[in-house]
Amino acid sequence: MKFFIDTGNLAQIKEANDLGILDGVTTNPTLMAKEGIKGEEAIAQHYKAICEMVDGDISAEVLSTDFATIVEEGKKLAAIHPNIVVKVPMIKDGVKAIKWFTDNGIRTNCTLIFSAGQAILAAKAGASYVSPFIGRIDDSGWDGMELIGQLRHIFDVQNYKTEILAASIRNALHIIKAAELGADVCTCPLSSILGLLKHPLTDIGLAQFLEDAKKM
Numbered sequence: 001m002k003f004f005i006d007t008g009n010l011a012q013i014k015e016a017n018d019l020g021i022l023d024g025v026t027t028n029p030t031l032m033a034k035e036g037i038k039g040e041e042a043i044a045q046h047y048k049a050i051c052e053m054v055d056g057d058i059s060a061e062v063l064s065t066d067f068a069t070i071v072e073e074g075k076k077l078a079a080i081h082p083n084i085v086v087k088v089p090m091i092k093d094g095v096k097a098i099k100w101f102t103d104n105g106i107r108t109n110c111t112l113i114f115s116a117g118q119a120i121l122a123a124k125a126g127a128s129y130v131s132p133f134i135g136r137i138d139d140s141g142w143d144g145m146e147l148i149g150q151l152r153h154i155f156d157v158q159n160y161k162t163e164i165l166a167a168s169i170r171n172a173l174h175i176i177k178a179a180e181l182g183a184d185v186c187t188c189p190l191s192s193i194l195g196l197l198k199h200p201l202t203d204i205g206l207a208q209f210l211e212d213a214k215k216m
């Protein structure tokens with residue numbers, strides 16, 4: 001399973017990248033706004049900085065919702081760097097735009113996926129990735145991981161090449177479950193990635209080793 005970090009924060013991206021386990025970055029308008037990135041030029045510069053830092057796919061989300069503008073915006077985003085993947089919302093014009101991008105050699109990540117039907121449509125249109133929002137499904141009282149399992153089964157049976165990108169990850173258990181169920185990618189906040197490191201027995205064991213090392 002590939003690891004992406006889900007943030008627009010350059011310091012956090014650097015920290016995850018320095019671990020040597022990072023395969024890419026996903027952003028969304030909320031995450032970009034959080035970093036105070038405003039205006040077309042600043043947005044492009046920020047994506048460029050991320051692409052120069054991380055050698056992997058970088059999802060950059062369109063801000064429009066009609067076919068013609070999504071295509072224009074996506075073309076500009078894709079021109080920033082060859083690793084840019086245009087993130088498109090799961091709406092009717094979005095599906096149409098994903099098909100256009102596919103036919104024109106631009107890779108896409110279909111975002112805001114909450115059902116198998118939506119994922120099938122995105123895959124049929126040729127999306128490179130679909131992003132089911134695990135945490136938000138859990139928040140509404142459903143089991144987000146069930147969707148990952150269902151998509152894995154459907155994509156295997158149908159031989160879809162689209163990668164399943166588990167998004168809206170909230171904790172280390174989400175990452176472990178996504179790996180177990182065969183997600184191709186997991187995009188996580190830095191806190192969830194670092195959460196994988198933790199085990200109290202590791203801390204106790206290391207403290208003991210360091211204590212005994214003094215006797216050596």
Ligand code: G3P
Nearest residue numbers: 006028135136167168169
């Ligand atoms: O980037 C999309 C997704 O990962 C957002 O997560 O935590 O806002 O539901 P969250």
